[in-house]
Amino acid sequence: MYTPTVCEDYNNKLESELILFISQDEINSIAKKSNKATQILKTQSKRLQELKDKEYFDNFRHVELHELIGTFYTDQGKSERIKNFPFPRQYASVAIWMTFIFVVLIPFGLMDILKEQEDWMFWLTPFLTALITWVFFLMEKIGDYSENPFEGTYNDVPITSISRTIEIDLREMIDDTNIREPLESENGFLM
Numbered sequence: 001m002y003t004p005t006v007c008e009d010y011n012n013k014l015e016s017e018l019i020l021f022i023s024q025d026e027i028n029s030i031a032k033k034s035n036k037a038t039q040i041l042k043t044q045s046k047r048l049q050e051l052k053d054k055e056y057f058d059n060f061r062h063v064e065l066h067e068l069i070g071t072f073y074t075d076q077g078k079s080e081r082i083k084n085f086p087f088p089r090q091y092a093s094v095a096i097w098m099t100f101i102f103v104v105l106i107p108f109g110l111m112d113i114l115k116e117q118e119d120w121m122f123w124l125t126p127f128l129t130a131l132i133t134w135v136f137f138l139m140e141k142i143g144d145y146s147e148n149p150f151e152g153t154y155n156d157v158p159i160t161s162i163s164r165t166i167e168i169d170l171r172e173m174i175d176d177t178n179i180r181e182p183l184e185s186e187n188g189f190l191m
Contacts, residue, residue: 038073041069048069099136106132106133111125154189158190160191
C-alpha cells in the first residue's frame with residue numbers, strides 16, 4: 001500500500017528559488033524571519049518608495065503599485081490560512097469510528113437478508129462484507145488525503161506546477177529570455 005509523503009521541500013528549495021530573483025544579501029536578511037514572503041513584500045515596498053523619491057514615477061503610479069503589494073499581502077494571508085488550517089480533527093475521528101461501527105454491523109444485516117435466499121447465497125456474506133468494508137475504508141482514506149490538499153502528496157493540488165506555469169506566463173509577458181521549462185510529471189504525478 002502506498003503511503004503518501006510530503007514531496008515539497010519548501011525550506012530547502014526556497015533559497016535556490018529565491019536566488020533567481022533577489023540578491024544573496026536580501027536572502028540573508030530574511031533568512032531568520034518567520035514569514036519570508038512578508039519580508040520580501042516589505043522590501044519591495046521600500047524599493048518602491050526609493051524609486052518614487054528619485055521621481056521614476058508619479059504619485060498615482062506609486063499609489064497603484066502600493067495597492068498591488070497590499071493585494072499580494074492579502075492573497076498571501078488567505079493562502080496561508082487555507083494551507084495551515086485543515087478540517088478540524090473531529091471530522092476525521094467521527095468518520096473513522098462510524099466506519100468501524102458500520103463495518104461491524106454489516107455481516108448481521110447481510111446474513112438477515114441472505115438467509116431468506118437460496119442456501120448457497122448465505123455463504124456470500126463474508127465476501128460481500130469484505131467488499132463493502134473495503135469501499136467504506138477506501139472512502140475514509142480518500143477523505144483523509146483530501147484534508148490537506150497542499151502538502152505535496154500524489155493526490156494533492158500540483159501547486160508547484162501551477163506556480164511554474166504562472167512564472168512562465170509572466171516572463172513571456174515581459175519578453176524575458178531566461179524562461180524555465182514547465183515541470184514534467186514524475187511516475188504519472190504532477191507536483
